[in-house]
Amino acid sequence: MKIDQVSHSVYAVAGTNVNWALIDDGSGVTVIDAGYPADTADVLDSIRQIGRRLADVRAVLITHAHLDHIGAIPTLIEHVGMPVYTGAEEVRHAKREYLQQITPVGMLKQLATGRGRRWVAHTLRAVHGHIGMAIPQAQAVDPATLAALPGGLVAIPTPGHTSGHTAYLMPAESVLFSGDALVTGHPLRRHAGPQLLPAVFNHDEALTYDTATNLAKVHAYTLVPGHGLPISFDSPGIAAALGSRPPTHRH
Numbered sequence: 001m002k003i004d005q006v007s008h009s010v011y012a013v014a015g016t017n018v019n020w021a022l023i024d025d026g027s028g029v030t031v032i033d034a035g036y037p038a039d040t041a042d043v044l045d046s047i048r049q050i051g052r053r054l055a056d057v058r059a060v061l062i063t064h065a066h067l068d069h070i071g072a073i074p075t076l077i078e079h080v081g082m083p084v085y086t087g088a089e090e091v092r093h094a095k096r097e098y099l100q101q102i103t104p105v106g107m108l109k110q111l112a113t114g115r116g117r118r119w120v121a122h123t124l125r126a127v128h129g130h131i132g133m134a135i136p137q138a139q140a141v142d143p144a145t146l147a148a149l150p151g152g153l154v155a156i157p158t159p160g161h162t163s164g165h166t167a168y169l170m171p172a173e174s175v176l177f178s179g180d181a182l183v184t185g186h187p188l189r190r191h192a193g194p195q196l197l198p199a200v201f202n203h204d205e206a207l208t209y210d211t212a213t214n215l216a217k218v219h220a221y222t223l224v225p226g227h228g229l230p231i232s233f234d235s236p237g238i239a240a241a242l243g244s245r246p247p248t249h250r251h
């Protein structure tokens, strides 16, 4: 685990090939995403390492309900009992009314490269025994509730990676929490910098691209992504770095 303070109130935390974020504005802590199940102890520890107690956590926000973003939530609910919020559509995903994640075949295909084999080994270790995890307590967040949470946030619907994927903007410090809608690196990728996740992870690739392009125009100076390092940027640079639009996804 590595904790990186990216602005006055915001800490980006790197866990097992995935990030979560903590916002501590003095009124309490908002947690954005929660690592893999195997990151649970580190998620709890990161809250203590920024000088806060678990009881200071006011809410957990989920960008999307993939296993590498919800792992510590059951334990946090047990200890703190705070609410868990996400976008209205992603609530259904968190409750596992349906599942949009990489298929077993998609994972097997990664074994073709050394990079892929290392990623599969890390992933299997990190989800071990929790493949069926759901967050039945997830609820849809409304603008007033989000604005009143530590950090004062705004939700940005960012469909594509999952249908209900939701990014969050903290206007007071111009920080964008993009989840997996826009990342800056991944173990399966050679290069770092603003990019989409490999297509195998995205439910709708063309929509993921359009969403990332729109997200790159959001007024923010710091990007805290779900994967890769947090970066500071000038808005115009991001869209160009994403490259050309992929062919339309066919169902």
Ligand SMILES: [Zn+2]
Pocket (backbone or CB within 6 Å): 064, 066, 161, 180, 201
């Ligand atoms: Zn994801």
